[in-house]
Amino acid sequence: MLGCLLHYCQPATFGVGGHDVLDEKYRKAAKLDTSQFSTDFHPHNCGILDSIQQILLPSTIRGGQGVGIGPQGIRAELYKLNIYSAPSGKFLSHVDTPRGVMQFGSLVVCLPCQHEGGVLRVKHRGEIVDFAWGYTSQQSLQWAAFYGDCEHEVLEVTKGHRVTLTYNLYYSSIGNPAQPVSKPHHLPLYDITSELLLQPQFMRQGGILGFFCHHQYAHSQESGRKSIPGAFKGVDLAIFSVFQAHGLRVGVHPIIENRSKNMGGLSARDLMHPIVSEGVDFVDDCLKGLAVDPNCLCSERYDGYHNGYNVEEGIDYYHNFPKDFPNGEQEEKTTIVGTNLHGPTFDECYEEESEEVSDHSMFLPILIVLC
Numbered sequence: 001m002l003g004c005l006l007h008y009c010q011p012a013t014f015g016v017g018g019h020d021v022l023d024e025k026y027r028k029a030a031k032l033d034t035s036q037f038s039t040d041f042h043p044h045n046c047g048i049l050d051s052i053q054q055i056l057l058p059s060t061i062r063g064g065q066g067v068g069i070g071p072q073g074i075r076a077e078l079y080k081l082n083i084y085s086a087p088s089g090k091f092l093s094h095v096d097t098p099r100g101v102m103q104f105g106s107l108v109v110c111l112p113c114q115h116e117g118g119v120l121r122v123k124h125r126g127e128i129v130d131f132a133w134g135y136t137s138q139q140s141l142q143w144a145a146f147y148g149d150c151e152h153e154v155l156e157v158t159k160g161h162r163v164t165l166t167y168n169l170y171y172s173s174i175g176n177p178a179q180p181v182s183k184p185h186h187l188p189l190y191d192i193t194s195e196l197l198l199q200p201q202f203m204r205q206g207g208i209l210g211f212f213c214h215h216q217y218a219h220s221q222e223s224g225r226k227s228i229p230g231a232f233k234g235v236d237l238a239i240f241s242v243f244q245a246h247g248l249r250v251g252v253h254p255i256i257e258n259r260s261k262n263m264g265g266l267s268a269r270d271l272m273h274p275i276v277s278e279g280v281d282f283v284d285d286c287l288k289g290l291a292v293d294p295n296c297l298c299s300e301r302y303d304g305y306h307n308g309y310n311v312e313e314g315i316d317y318y319h320n321f322p323k324d325f326p327n328g329e330q331e332e333k334t335t336i337v338g339t340n341l342h343g344p345t346f347d348e349c350y351e352e353e354s355e356e357v358s359d360h361s362m363f364l365p366i367l368i369v370l371c
């Protein structure tokens, strides 16, 4: 039966810079396109899509903890059937190529078929999660879903065949991009930032605040840029909506694009290397680049005062005071803010010599700018 299925499969390729590449050192697997098979299995029927929505996109659930609504609903589109066979079926580390701006992640469903090895390893911001499906592969249907900016790999299959269905996950519709969360004042961040903004000392004469996005978004093309902020998720969605609700003008700014002007022709990964060089704090470095006078940049912390809020939810921010204060006064012209909720948008893996080949330039780091 499986032999028959394998007979009709072709070697699986992978995308690099918009091209399909066949290289068994990188990916050894067989595939069937959706035009070549049909299945009556649908992840919706066994609650998989509901779980994905609750865990990956909680802000999209109406009434969820009173937070409100982002984009409505999700959709899974069957993409491939893959078979990773022993010995040495594998797929080295990569990020999936986004298929359109509405895609936010991928779903892998492992069909019951006995195998050993073939662990799916998913990495995000230095965290690693392993899905070791081999142990119960004979009798269970198992699955994993992850955001599009998560690097992942399939370790070598040592016995049997690992049969998977892969799906692209999409928002089924984007909400009102101007108001991605309907009740931002219900978010804990709203109260903390209200206090900060009410401090008489804080930015008396206005200025700019900036937050690095926690997630990465496909925005290297015009269509991608248009989807922002509607495509924001998690803490990025919270930051955007909360400051907008405070009546501040909120914009989204790609930082690598600016820095790359005189580095034409280099990939995003190449661009990141000089920035994330050893001994340099990327956030600090980047903020200094944006500040009016980098020498005056000081880091401060606002812990907030809140019943039940952990002080870790305070905000670390960068503030620039001009060197010479006229009449002994501190004149605040520009304030740039980083926060302990947000680091640079890309994973630790950029700092390692990782083997990823997929096109990271779709996911350039961006900054939410408030003025």
Ligand SMILES: O=C(O)CCC(=O)C(=O)O
Binding pocket: 082, 091, 096, 108, 120, 152, 153, 154, 164, 166
């Ligand atoms: O089969 C898996 O667990 C993941 C496969 C994969 O990463 C892909 O098809 O892009």
Ligand SMILES: [Fe+2]
Binding pocket: 094, 095, 096, 152
């Ligand atoms: Fe993948």
